[in-house]
Amino acid sequence: MVYTDLSYDETTKAGFARAMFDHLDNGTTDMAPGILEIDPRIYTDPELAARERSELFGHIPIIAAHSTELPGRNDFVTVQLPNNEVVLVRQADGSVRGFVNTCRHRGARLVPDEKGSKRTFSCRYHGWAYGADGGLRSIADESTFGMVDRSCMGLLEVPVEERHGFVWVVDSAADGRKIDIEAWLGQEFDDSLAAMEMDEYTCYTVGNFDVDINWKVLMDAFLDGYHITSTHAGTVAPYFYNNAQSWQPMGRHGRMVTARKSIDSVRGGAPAEVPIDRHITVAHFLMPNMSVLRQPDHLEVLNFVPAPGTAVGTRMQIRLLTREPAVTDEQKARWDKNWNILMAVLRDEDLVVNEGLQRAVSNTDLGPLLFGRNEIANQHFHRWMARAFADPQKWG
Incomplete structure (x- = not known):
């Protein structure tokens, strides 16, 4: 040993x-x-x-992954938390962001895979596509859908922080939720x-x-x-x-x-x-x-x-x-x-x-x-x- x-x-x-x-x-x-x-x-x-x-899990940080599960740019894992299934994605700058795993169009599950690497996530239901940063990139047949402000229709984001080799998440996309692992x-x-x-x-x-x-x-x-x-x-x-x-x-x-x-x-x-x-x-x-x-x-x-x-x-x-x-x-x-x-x-x-x-x-x-x-x-x-x-x- x-x-x-x-x-x-x-x-x-x-x-x-x-x-x-x-x-x-x-x-x-x-x-x-x-x-x-x-x-x-x-x-x-x-x-x-x-x-x-x-009242508890919607406010406090919990471990969602180990950092080595997301070794490179655009690597992702999906994690089931108490309130949401979340997609964690390694960003171009090396940070990790987390998004509720739901397409903003009709609520379909966006990412079916447990892990992988993708620059773009495309919904299998109607083809809406999102970048690794959560931003809405494209709407299928957009000319027939109607006017949508893409800047307001990105994936819902949850607070994320890396510390001690782990990716921590506060399991809520509500406005004003913050994360501070050292303080917690x-x-x-x-x-x-x-x-x-x-x-x-x-x-x-x-x-x-x-x-x-x-x-x-x-x-x-x-x-x-x-x-x-x-x-x-x-x-x-x-x-x-x-x-x-x-x-x-x-x-x-x-x-x-x-x-x-x-x-x-x-x-x-x-x-x-x-x-x-x-x-x-x-x-x-x-x-x-x-x-x-x-x-x-x-x-x-x-x-x-x-x-x-x-x-x-x-x-x-x-x-x-x-x-x-x-x-x-x-x-x-x-x-x-x-x-x-x-x-x-x-x-x-x-x-x-x-x-x-x-x-x-x-x-x-x-x-x-x-x-x-x-x-x-x-x-x-x-x-x-x-x-x-x-x-x-x-x-x-």
Whole structure:
């Protein structure tokens, strides 16, 4: 295995080691002050789901792609977001712009392809054509259509910004919507993401999975280090410690460190001196629906995108990022193996449990759900969500 050292300063890495050693030596984990009760209707209520799409996802930035998915001029990807399907296009000046994937004529889906490279997008319904900058270029049989001000009929644009190797989008074309990733992340969390050097990685593969599960059920699963032994006994449980995490809230967001069992080989050393990088997973949780997991030799990025128009539906989007592009057959085989392991964990274990949970929370006779003191990251997520709706202009 080729390990990638963390780019954090030595004090931070020593803190990771010290926290993990203390928890494993004492059988402890970071804990919240008390147990949190949650109304199970948050996973099934269609009115709440509609509010989430309009009041939350229509204002805040979320990751839509990795920058290396759009390597050159006129390259594009289509991305399903909570409110809109969006086309992201690399511009001539190197920037990325995003447009609602709808022809302005009669509302047909403009771009049917998941990705590609085009200078012009032509609607298959009536042939209206748009440039990579979203501008309306031509109207088929324009002399018979009637007068149209082309300058007002370009594709509807959503705010886009590139930062930390990702393309971020605010999922609304409403006037006045802006995007500022650094401000949204906050200085401490922004610095922590910068230390991951994600802009130096490349996207090896992307997987999209449409499931009949509320997005918060899936986010809960990834915030939870308490289920490793019971849910993942057949895959990763032999390699990770269960219920032993270090959690650090960073404003809206948070960072969690989990120990791999290989850490036992260095537990006798001084925290400031051991090579902790290869023995931990560092997870960044970006409110409200994103996870970035740093494994010793690659990154895993997960988005849980609410499906439009329903409470019980999510597009689970997974990316595997590598430090170097996979060129040789040996490199491709290595990352395919990692991808297959990830699929076994997520698709064959997590999704099975969470599909059952989604059915169960639809039962009529069900009391409040409990998040224990050891489920501290989950508590952070649900408390943040409650604050976001209490003051939707600040979102926590």
